Amino acid sequence: MLATTPVHGLRYVVMPTRSWLHRFRCCSSSLAPLSPSEFSGGNKTQKKLNDENNINGSNEKTAPYYPKRGQTVELVCESLGFKGKGICKVDGTGFVVMCDRALPGERFLGRITRRKGSYAEVTKIKTISPHKDLVEAPCEYASYCGGCKSQNLSYEAQLRAKEEQVHELIRHVGRFSDNNPGLEIVLKPIVACDIQFNYRNKMEFSFGPQRWLPIEMLHEKEDGPKNFALGLHAPGFFDKVLNVDKCLLQSEPGNLVLAAVQDCWRDPELSLSPYNCRSHVGFLKHLMLRTGRNVETGSQELMVNFVTSSYKPELLKPLVDRISSIPQVVSIMNNVNSSIGNTSVGEKEYTLYGKDTITEVLRGLTFQISANSFFQTNTHQAEVLYKLIEESAGLKGDGSEVVLDLFCGTGTIGLTLAKRAKHVYGYEVVPQAITDAHKNAQINGIENATFIQGDLNKIGEDFGNNFPKPDIVISDPNRPGMHMKLIKFLLKLKSPRIIYVSCNPATCARDLDYLCHGVEEKNLKGCYKLMSVQPVDMFPHTPHIECVCLLELA
Numbered sequence: 001m002l003a004t005t006p007v008h009g010l011r012y013v014v015m016p017t018r019s020w021l022h023r024f025r026c027c028s029s030s031l032a033p034l035s036p037s038e039f040s041g042g043n044k045t046q047k048k049l050n051d052e053n054n055i056n057g058s059n060e061k062t063a064p065y066y067p068k069r070g071q072t073v074e075l076v077c078e079s080l081g082f083k084g085k086g087i088c089k090v091d092g093t094g095f096v097v098m099c100d101r102a103l104p105g106e107r108f109l110g111r112i113t114r115r116k117g118s119y120a121e122v123t124k125i126k127t128i129s130p131h132k133d134l135v136e137a138p139c140e141y142a143s144y145c146g147g148c149k150s151q152n153l154s155y156e157a158q159l160r161a162k163e164e165q166v167h168e169l170i171r172h173v174g175r176f177s178d179n180n181p182g183l184e185i186v187l188k189p190i191v192a193c194d195i196q197f198n199y200r201n202k203m204e205f206s207f208g209p210q211r212w213l214p215i216e217m218l219h220e221k222e223d224g225p226k227n228f229a230l231g232l233h234a235p236g237f238f239d240k241v242l243n244v245d246k247c248l249l250q251s252e253p254g255n256l257v258l259a260a261v262q263d264c265w266r267d268p269e270l271s272l273s274p275y276n277c278r279s280h281v282g283f284l285k286h287l288m289l290r291t292g293r294n295v296e297t298g299s300q301e302l303m304v305n306f307v308t309s310s311y312k313p314e315l316l317k318p319l320v321d322r323i324s325s326i327p328q329v330v331s332i333m334n335n336v337n338s339s340i341g342n343t344s345v346g347e348k349e350y351t352l353y354g355k356d357t358i359t360e361v362l363r364g365l366t367f368q369i370s371a372n373s374f375f376q377t378n379t380h381q382a383e384v385l386y387k388l389i390e391e392s393a394g395l396k397g398d399g400s401e402v403v404l405d406l407f408c409g410t411g412t413i414g415l416t417l418a419k420r421a422k423h424v425y426g427y428e429v430v431p432q433a434i435t436d437a438h439k440n441a442q443i444n445g446i447e448n449a450t451f452i453q454g455d456l457n458k459i460g461e462d463f464g465n466n467f468p469k470p471d472i473v474i475s476d477p478n479r480p481g482m483h484m485k486l487i488k489f490l491l492k493l494k495s496p497r498i499i500y501v502s503c504n505p506a507t508c509a510r511d512l513d514y515l516c517h518g519v520e521e522k523n524l525k526g527c528y529k530l531m532s533v534q535p536v537d538m539f540p541h542t543p544h545i546e547c548v549c550l551l552e553l554a
Contacts, residue, residue: 065093067120071112075122077102077131080161082506084149084543088122097122100235103131103153104161133157138197139248144214146235147249148541155196159537162545163190166505166535174509175517176530190535190545191384199378199540201291201360203250204344205230205258207274207284208241225266228274230258230287238342239277249541251291253302253328260323261287270318275309277342283308283315285337286344288371292358293379295366303331303358305371307344311336313352320352330354333371345372362386363416365444373436374409381538385501385546386416388534392499392550393472395420404470404495406486407477411437411451413501414474418446425467426451457483464493473498481507484522487514491524498528500549505535508547515551529554 067073067090075097077086086102088110089095096119099110107129110122137143137151150158167187170176176183193199211229231244245262246255265272265284275282286307294301304323306316313334320332332353335346349356349371357368360379363386369375376382395401397420405414408426410433418424418441426449428434437451452466456477473495475482481504482490490498491514498515502508512533518526528551536546 065090065095067095067097067112067115069112069115072109072125073097073112073122074128075099075102075108075110077104077106077108079104080150080165080543095120099124101149103133103150104157105133106131131157141232141242141244144234144242145232145244147232147247149543151541155192155540158540159190159192162537162543163535166190166533166545166547169505169509170512170533172509173506174513174530176512186530186532188532188534190537191388193378193381193384193537193540195380196540197248198251199380200249201251201375201379202377203247203254203289205244205287205289206233206241206342207282207286208239209274209276209282210240211243212237212240225268228266230262230265230274250289251300251302253300253326254289254291256326257289257302257304257323257329258287260326261319264322265319270315272315272319275342277340280340283310283312285309285342288335288344290358290369290371292360292369295359295361300328301330301358302326302328303333303369303371304329305333305335305344306352307335307337307346309336309338311348311350313350316352324353331356331358335371362412363390365412365415365440367410367412367440368436368443370436372432374430374433376412376538378538381536382412385536385538385548386413388536388548389413389474389499389501390417392532392534392548393417393474394497395472401471402468404467404473406456406473406475408437408451408474409433409476411440411449413476414449414451415440415444415446417472417474418449421472422448423468424449425470427454427456429453429455429457456486459485459489463489469493470495471497474501475499476501477507479504479507481511484514484519487511487519488522488524490515491518491527494527494553496553498551500547500551502547502549503544505545505547508549512549512551516554527554528552 074091075088076091077088079087081087085098085100088097088099088102090097099122102124106127108127109125111125112120113123114121133154135152135154139148139151142148142151170187208229210227212234229241229243231242234240234242245259272284273282275285288305290303292301316334323329324332334350334352336348337343337346357370360367360369360375362382367375395417399422401421403414403417403421403424405424405426408414408428411426414424414426426437431453434451434453441449475498500508512530515528516526516530518524531550531552534548538544538546
């Protein structure tokens with residue numbers, strides 16, 4: 001059985017073929033999201049890798065190899081890993097390096113920018129031979145924007161890379177080895193997304209006083225308002241904005257609004273200034289676009305949200321007049337964020353045109369979406385994801401079962417299950433999300449759902465006293481995964497079934513390990529059997545992967 005893998009003290013992972021997964025660190029107090037360093041081990045781990053390469057008949061050198069910063073090396077990209085970075089080896093050595101925008105099969109020259117223990121990071125200088133699944137990226141910004149790093153990799157190859165990454169993490173971080181009978185049935189093939197472009201229902205663009213340009217385009221730099229930027233942050237920079245006139249991931253009505261704003265906001269007569277996040281001077285901070293659907297007609301409807309440093313509706317009026325003429329625009333909001341921070345959530349919110357919410361339909365339910373409320377970013381694929389969750393939950397449908405919905409957000413998952421359950425209890429730390437969850441339940445006439453605001457990273461011994469023992473637990477944590485306190489609670493609760501929904505397969509694999517194999521250093525015994533792991537591609541052309549995992553009490 002998959003739940004009988006022996007427990008080891010520390011989480012060291014040694015792999016001869018996928019050496020980017022050297023070590024996974026277990027934190028005693030809280031469980032933080034993985035960084036590249038947590039995918040690599042020390043010199044001892046590298047030595048083990050070299051030894052294993054030797055045992056397996058590899059021709060690679062086993063002598064220690066330590067490249068210096070600034071050194072140019074020839075590399076071959078083997079796979080995609082953390083944040084979509086290419087996992088590469090220095091030719092002839094086996095030494096692991098990570099490179100942004102390197103793709104599987106590509107051979108290239110790279111310059112070492114940083115070395116950490118047994119791995120290094122490089123910047124690509126020149127491609128010697130391209131990757132085997134090369135396609136032409138349709139977006140003109142693909143080479144510079146950090147949003148779609150794999151547009152020039154065929155979609156079939158993207159799916160293979162994501163599926164392989166999930167399966168490797170489950171095997172080596174989750175410690176479900178190929179020796180476990182039935183593992184090939186547990187690890188499901190990835191579910192593709194039928195729509196690879198125009199799938200995002202939310203985009204956030206930033207204003208900046210100076211557009212970021214790549215080195216080869218610096219000669220195009222201009223002064224004054226013409227140099228103002230509205231677009232996406234350049235990768236790795238909080239203060240540099242790549243000017244974008246069109247984004248292929250957002251809806252077509254969203255691109256109409258973006259084009260209309262780009263066409264006029266730099267006009268000196270409008271006196272509109274972009275916010276400078278270094279000097280903290282300026283008016284326009286962000287342009288947020290959200291796409292919903294009219295419940296009665298099924299047609300798209302758009303919310304436009306201007307985030308500004310102060311409330312000056314007279315300055316925004318020319319923009320409001322311009323974009324309100326676009327038929328799909330039904331709401332124009334103004335969030336005022338007067339703090340020096342550059343977040344899109346304001347202290348105050350004003351309606352400049354139309355209504356203050358838009359609607360969307362998901363699994364037959366209607367949801368109201370405000371400017372700052374959370375909603376699945378890819379509505380089309382969310383239908384697929386939620387159907388998989390419903391199937392994994394396996395509710396009898398006789399109204400006899402209790403569902404505990406952890407990290408419930410605005411209640412979307414719990415509410416889609418409520419019609420077949422006795423009662424749904426949802427927990428979420430964000431107060432506004434709980435308010436939206438109650439509102440969504442009311443809109444859909446659902447009375448057997450209770451939503452409670454609380455921090456699941458800070459639960460006490462009394463957690464669980466306010467609801468009956470659940471038959472099914474849904475856990476949908478953010479990228480850091482579940483806190484050890486919650487792991488401990490679930491192992492003590494022993495609910496018959498857990499559906500773990502994850503947006504980070506690395507922390508997902510770690511938590512599955514804890515629930516199935518236990519945590520020796522915490523004296524916790526695992527009590528679950530892993531039944532299935534279903535990767536879902538929610539965001540084509542990006543490194544993000546969603547997983548739906550089913551665990552049953554062993």
